Amino acid sequence: MVLFRRAEELSLAHAQIEGCAEGNAGLLLIEAAVGCGKSEFLETVAGHARSRGCVVLRGMGTAAEKGDPLGVLRQLTADAPAGALAHPPQAPEAGRVEAMQAFALSVRELSAAAPVVICVDDLHHADELSTRHLLHLARGSRQARILLVFTESLHERGADPLLRTELLRLPHFLRLRLERLRPEAVRAMLPDRAETETDRLYQASGGNPLLLRALLQDPSARPGDAYTQAVLTCLHRCGAVTPELAEAIAALGALASPAHIARLSGTTETAAARAAAALDAAGLLDGPGLRHPAARAAVLDRMDPAARSELHRRCALLARACGAPDTEVARQLLAARHTAEDWALPVLRSAADQYLADGAPDRAAALLRLAHEACPDDARRADIGIRLAAVxxxxxxxxxxxxxxxxxxxxxxxxxxxxxxxxxxxxxxxxxxxxxxxxxxxxxxGPDGRRPAAPLRPGEVPGDxxxxxxxxxxxxxxPDRTALPGRGAPSRAVPPGPSPTRRPCGRCPRSRRRPRPPTPPNCSCAAPPSPKAPSNPWYRPCAPSSTCTERPARCPGARGSSGRPASAAPPAGRPSSPGCSPRRGCAWATSPAPRKPPKERCARSPSAVAAPCSAASPAPWCGRTRPWAAPRRPRPCSAGPSPTGRAAASTA
Missing domain, CATH: 1.25.40 (Serine Threonine Protein Phosphatase 5, Tetratricopeptide repeat)
Structure with a gap:
């Protein structure tokens, strides 16, 4: 599975083996990120060489034996046929040119009988003396049947800084790079799985064959213990400083830039950039942070709890200094359980509001719980407790x-x-x-009995x-309490009196552009509200009356009223004006109207704006809605009188 989609690279390696069998020396360097299968590729090349009758000598460099002189060279001589290669001398004789020439001569003599393929895994971990012997062999064996196959990890450098440069100068040098698997390769590798599942596997592994194999070994192909161990293995093999830098990357998250990583870990920005590039090549990073939450947990869980809290505290200070959002700063404070800073509690509350607006009440509740635990003031803690209860x-x-x-x-x-x-x-x-x-x-x-919703006094600042x-x-x-006027409009008193049966009609006129004129105090059109009237203070009663002693300057119930002042009161013994007829009575509040009255709708027909009262039914209610409800396109109210209204009219 690891060598899936490696046919082109394998064909090049097989061609090198065929050329070696024909007498042409070769030098093959295989580069790949951690977990991308370079060791498996080397094993495949060695197996093919054995099948072609070649003598294969195996060696491997390790970080633990990097300081052991001639450690890799002793592995090669031990893997050769008995007596074919002499054991290397001890230091300091091993570093002389004569010792290197003797080793190269013994390998050429061995190749006279059969082609020799020398495979060294992880050349960047090999000791310096062994790499010098191998480089001397590559220089002096261009016409011999010898093939050198090395593997090296990307972004890692060996003990000898000149080794890579000297290898590039050789004419028979060939480099192969093994890349990560692409999404289509993962789908082709797992044809029996759905496309959504293969995409999920690719997102979790990044195309790294080692991580993909670990995911398939975990139950239900979900990140588990095998995936965690694979992540830690990749970190360990990326370099000595990479695990420490990976901790900073996991803690910073989206803020993990080379400058921030270097500042947090105390290293240079170049080293931080190199470690980030190695992790990205291995498929562990997705953007600035780690690819999967399980990988982040695997890195942070191996830390000491005290060291982890201190790391998150420093991340919070760094995020605050660089102007990160409050949600990012609060995340670090929550991970560190740190609230000693003066700005900690306001940041926690602000981030909780943001999480609540984003539809994440659980995160908001966690931040508010931390703020509630750390708040020293009783009043503020009670306030936070109310907010926490609401969330x-x-x-x-x-x-x-x-x-x-x-x-x-x-x-x-x-x-x-x-x-x-x-x-x-x-x-x-x-x-x-x-x-x-x-x-x-x-x-x-308050002490003066005034409700919080009462009109503001001079000098007061409006609030929620x-x-x-x-x-x-x-x-x-x-009715006996002060009504909420709504949006700063003054309250309106309701005249006392009997409570006739009323129904919504919405036919009383109300201009949306001009203020409503008041009704004279001695006009008997005013009628009290019903006990069953709604509590909305913008509802206004309409009631019948038999006479009207004084015609208002502008009776809103009159049909065809032009709005001009009346010339004189009606003569005695004659009925009142059409606007104050028994079936057209309309009582408005005696207090002045607001400067900009809210828009009016009919209670029977919510989509229509109220039209002038022209119905023959008595005792209607003016269908006034809340001031913040914007009306739709004005059109006449088509609602007719209800059965209750018809019964009342017949009774009258």
Whole structure:
């Protein structure tokens, strides 16, 4: 499976073996990132060489034996036929040119009987003396039947800095690079799996054959223990400093740039860039951060808990200094459980609001819990508890009840700030505790008895309405209380009197561009509201009247009224004007109208704007909606009188 889609590279290696058998020396260097199958490729080449009758000598460089002089060379001599190669001398004689010439001469003598293929895996881990012996052999064996096959990891350099340059100068040098598998190669490798599953496997492995094999070994092809061990193996084989730099990359996440990695780990920016390039070549990175959350967890879980908390604390300071979003800073604070900074609590609350707006209440609740635990002030902690209860109520109402215990205790002891009364009342109402919410609203009245929703006094700054969303409370919207005017409009008194039966009609006129004229105080058209009237203060009653002692300057109920002032009152004994007839009576509030009255709709027909009253039914209600409801395209109200209205008319 590892050598899938390696046919072109294998054909080049086989051609080198055939040329070696014909008497042409060869030098093949195989480069690949960690986990991309260069060792497996070398094993395949060695097996093919044995099948062609070649003598294969195997050696491997390791990081542990890198300081052992002639360690790789002793492996090669031990793998040769008995007595074919002499053991290398001890240092310091091994570093002389005579010792190198003797080794090259013995290998050429061995190749006279059969082609010799020398395979060395991980040449970058080989000791310096062994690489010098192999380089001397490659220089002096151009016409011998000797093939040297080396493997080397990308972004890794051996102990001898001149080795790569000297190899490039040789005319029979050939380099092969093994790339990661592409998505179409993964699909072709797993033809029995669905395309969505193969795409998921590619996204988790990045096309790295080692990671892909580990994913297929885990249950349900999900990242598990095998995937975790494969990730740690790749990190270990990418270099000595790569695991430490990978910890910084895993902690920084989207902020993992070479400059930030170097600043966090205390290394140079060049070393940080080289380590990031090695991880990216191995398929472990997707952008600046690690490709999969399981890979990030594998890197961070192996750290000491204290060291991990300190790393996240430094990441939080770095993110704050570079102007990262509050969500990124809060993520680091949450991972470090650190709130000692002055800006920690505001950042946590701001990030919680952002997560809540993005539809992630669980993350918002985690940040608010951290802020609640670390807040030293009782009033602020109670405020955070209310916010935490409101967030927890979306997913866990029982948890919201637990979070409400402390704010309610602070309210009972008088330690809760007045600005928290409104949010507390809303949370209690959302939890179904209506009586307690109403009790909190009762305590919102100031010393002068003025409600928070009353008109602002001179010099006051407008703020959020604490009653927003609570206008449906019967206790708070009763007729004997101050009505909520809405958006700064003044409240309107409702005249007392009997409560005739009324129904919505929406036929009383209301201009959207000009203010409504008041009704004279002595006009008997005014009628009291019904006990069953809605609590919306913008509803206005319409009631019949038998006479009108004074014609208003502009009666809104008159048909064809031009809006000009009346010339004189009607003579005695004659009926009132058409605008104040018994079937056209319309009583408006006596207080002045707002400068810019809200748009009006008909209660019977929500999509139509109210038209002048022209129906013959008595006692209609003016269908006034909330001021923030924008009307649609104006059209006449087509709603006729209801059965109740017809019955009332027949009775009249």
């Amino acid at each position: 927890a109520a979306r997913t866990d109402p029982a948890a919201a009840e637990r979070h409400l215990l402390e704010p309610l205790a602070a309210l009972a002891e008088g330690r809760l700030e007045p600005r928290a009364f409104g949010p507390l009342a809303r949370v209690l109402a959302a939890q179904g505790r209506i009586d307690e919410s109403a009790a909190v609203l009762e305590r919102m009245a 309405d604490p009653l927003d969303g609570l206008s449906a409370f019967p206790q708070w919207a009763a």
